[in-house]
Amino acid sequence: xxxxxxxxxxxxxxxxxxxxxxxxxxxxxxxxxxxxxxxxxxxxxxxxxxxxxxxxxxxxxxxxxxxxxxxxxxxxxxxxxxxxxxxxxxxxxxxxxxxxxxxxxxxxxxxxxx
Amino acid sequence: xxxxxxxxxxxxxxxxxxxxxxxxxxxxxxxxxxxxxxxxxxxxxxxxxxxxxxxxxxxxxxxxxxxxxxxxxxxxxxxxxxxxxxxxxxxxxxxxxxxxxxxxxxxxxxxxxxx
Numbered sequence: 001x002x003x004x005x006x007x008x009x010x011x012x013x014x015x016x017x018x019x020x021x022x023x024x025x026x027x028x029x030x031x032x033x034x035x036x037x038x039x040x041x042x043x044x045x046x047x048x049x050x051x052x053x054x055x056x057x058x059x060x061x062x063x064x065x066x067x068x069x070x071x072x073x074x075x076x077x078x079x080x081x082x083x084x085x086x087x088x089x090x091x092x093x094x095x096x097x098x099x100x101x102x103x104x105x106x107x108x109x110x111x112x113x114x
Numbered sequence: 115x116x117x118x119x120x121x122x123x124x125x126x127x128x129x130x131x132x133x134x135x136x137x138x139x140x141x142x143x144x145x146x147x148x149x150x151x152x153x154x155x156x157x158x159x160x161x162x163x164x165x166x167x168x169x170x171x172x173x174x175x176x177x178x179x180x181x182x183x184x185x186x187x188x189x190x191x192x193x194x195x196x197x198x199x200x201x202x203x204x205x206x207x208x209x210x211x212x213x214x215x216x217x218x219x220x221x222x223x224x225x226x227x228x229x
Contacts, residue, residue: 003157004157031214031215040221040222041221041222042204042206042219042220042221042222043158043204043217043219044219045216045217045218048214048215048216050214055214056214056216091157091158093158095215098215099208099214099215100146100163100165100208100215101215102160102163103160103215103217104157105157105158105159106157107155107156107157108157
């Protein structure tokens with residue numbers, strides 16, 4: 001079974017530029033998550049989709065971050081404009097629908113904002 | 115609100131000696147708790163989970179954790195460390211019961227294993 005795919009793996013941009021990350025979840029997984037992991041910290045949930053709909057985006061900085069999930073499968077996370085404090089690893093995870101379903105994580109995209 | 119505190123940011127052990135990674139939780143509800151491991155340049159992987167069944171939970175690669183309500187702890191242990199255990203370990207609590215599958219991560223403990 002293929003795992004969660006993410007691209008790019010690494011990205012370096014200057015502050016005030018925009019960037020987009022892509023995630024392809026495990027086939028059949030209805031729920032998709034985006035996490036932000038700042039160096040030295042645990043991952044923090046940014047947004048959670050169930051099929052096409054957003055079920056939790058309470059910690060997404062909506063003035064600069066946006067995310068969508070096309071047709072309930074792939075997802076993109078965008079930052080515009082980027083700030084220095086956005087430097088982090090962005091992790092995508094997916095799971096079957098329901099509580100306590102195991103979340104499967106992708107390898108992440110390491111973003112450096114200079 | 116749910117939260118977890120990992121008491122050590124770094125733990126160093128010799129190969130073949132026991133591993134203890136400490137985690138305390140705070141929860142208004144009966145919690146669901148997890149341990150995840152993150153190897154360099156790899157995705158997070160679930161080691162084990164506690165969901166109000168047996169208090170001693172066995173996971174992959176010889177790891178286990180014991181849920182102690184009186185101490186609000188969920189420490190991760192392994193009898194004998196292997197070099198391949200060197201990684202970052204995260205204690206995790208599920209958000210409010212029912213609802214959606216939100217996970218709240220601790221800050222992590224980096225485990226180093228020396229020959």
